[in-house]
Amino acid sequence: MxxxxxxxxxxxxxxxxxxxxxxxxxxxxxxxxxxxxxxxxxxxxxxxxxxxxxxxxxxxxxxxxxxxxxxxxxxxxxxxxxxxxxxxxxxxxxxxxxxxxxxxxxxxxxxxxxxxxxxxxxxxxxxxxxxxxxxxTKSRFKNDLENFDEKVKWSKDGVYLQMRTHFDELSNDEPELTAHVFETPLRKVMFNESIYCDVSDNLSDALTLMRNGATSTLVVMEYETELKGVITARDFLNKAYLDLDFQSVKVSEIMTPAPHKLLEQDVLAVAIKNMAKFNYRNVIICNQVGYPISTVSILEILRFICSKIS
The missing domain is CATH 3.10.580.10 (CBS-domain)
Incomplete structure (x- = not known):
């Protein structure tokens, strides 16, 4: 450590x-x-x-x-x-x-x-x-977040270099909640596993997966190995219902391609900065080799922070 x-x-x-x-x-x-x-x-x-x-x-x-x-x-x-x-x-x-x-x-x-x-x-x-x-969050904690940058690209072959001590690696030597909480790794707020569909699936298949998994977000993969996109309930509502044939149209036609992703060891501050700059509510979390394992929202981040308040 x-x-x-x-x-x-x-x-x-x-x-x-x-x-x-x-x-x-x-x-x-x-x-x-x-x-x-x-x-x-x-x-x-x-x-x-x-x-x-x-x-x-x-x-x-x-x-x-x-x-x-x-x-x-x-x-x-x-x-x-x-x-x-x-x-x-x-x-x-x-x-x-x-x-x-x-x-x-x-x-x-x-x-x-x-x-x-x-x-x-x-x-x-x-x-x-x-x-x-x-x-x-962006407004209230602007000064606490200013030293962190957005992260939109990283190499699966790269090495994660941890330059600072993560919040969860400390013992109870911080009796009060401090801005160090923004350096909590994202794995601490991962409460849901990603649900996947294949890029070749049709809209009907994807809709069934979303219903059965009680999720509003599907991670779109190719050959179960490569992240290709993400499809949400909003995509169905704005792009598919009333307009498209759910049996013939593939998810690739309405998904968001090449979505931003973060590593599970990236910290809350980076996720907040990404969400604020690019205007999305959730971020895909991947393991070190780039395989998506969870999706985290701003609500889960704030719920975690508020749980630490005395």
Whole structure:
């Protein structure tokens, strides 16, 4: 193990997460009737570029997210004619009052594994998104992260040189949480294994894998050895539903090719910098030879940090 670095790390206080949700500009949600057809809803989502819909008559009775559209028994547009939002919505969603804090939101989203959290603000319903948590992290800890660079290229034949002591390699000689936590290796926040499909699979095959694996992200491989791309629920919603033949179209036609990836021994700070610069919510984590083993989101990173706060 490396010798402990002599530099001083700033203490992170719980008060840094105490900002009221009223202080943030979260997007407002429009309420759609339960009888709205999923075909109409898909068109609304595409046009407004939202990732969640509030459903109800006079008040919120449910929500429909990008992931919920994966439940549809889809083969072509005619297969979902007549299906209404009521049949795929999550009923009685969690709603926080805007007097709650950003820490309350992070803990609540982490405990329930939510990508969207509804906020009641006066007579309006707003939503906290993962990108809002990323924006908060980037702004609040800007100075702590400034000495770390984004990482978008690395060679599988290269050697990982650890220049500083990782946060998890220390004994309990740091009684308070410090900015050293941003040097925690990503393997400490890897809670889900990657689910794969082959670049030759069709959209129907990929959709089945996502449903069975209860995931919104598939890693696309070639010959089970080479990472070729990534496909998400958002890709299905924005590029496939209503437009493409799921039996004949391959995942390669709608996937994001050559996605950025990080090593499991890279640190939280690098993942945060990558997410903030390139505007994605998740990052693929690989082992030393470049094989994808997990996907980590900003929520998992913040949940880990907040768990260390006294």
């Amino acid at each position: 490396l010798d402990k670095n002599d530099e001083h790390y700033r203490v992170i206080h719980a008060e840094e997460f105490s900002a009221s949700l009223q202080e943030f500009q979260f997007p407002e949600l429009e309420l759609l009737p339960k009888s709205t057809s999923v075909i109409e809803a898909i068109s609304i989502v595409r046009k407004s570029r939202v990732s969640v819909i509030a459903v109800g008559e006079k008040d919120v009775e449910g929500i429909v997210t990008e992931d919920d559209f994966l439940k549809l028994p889809y083969s072509d547009p005619s297969s979902i004619e007549g299906i209404q939002l009521e049949s795929i919505m999550k009923k009685s969603p969690s709603i926080l009052e805007d007097s709650a804090t950003i820490l309350d939101a992070i803990i609540h989203m982490g405990e329930k594994d939510l990508k969207h959290l509804l906020i009641r603000s006066g007579g309006k319903i707003k939503v906290v998104l993962l990108k809002d948590l990323l924006s908060f």
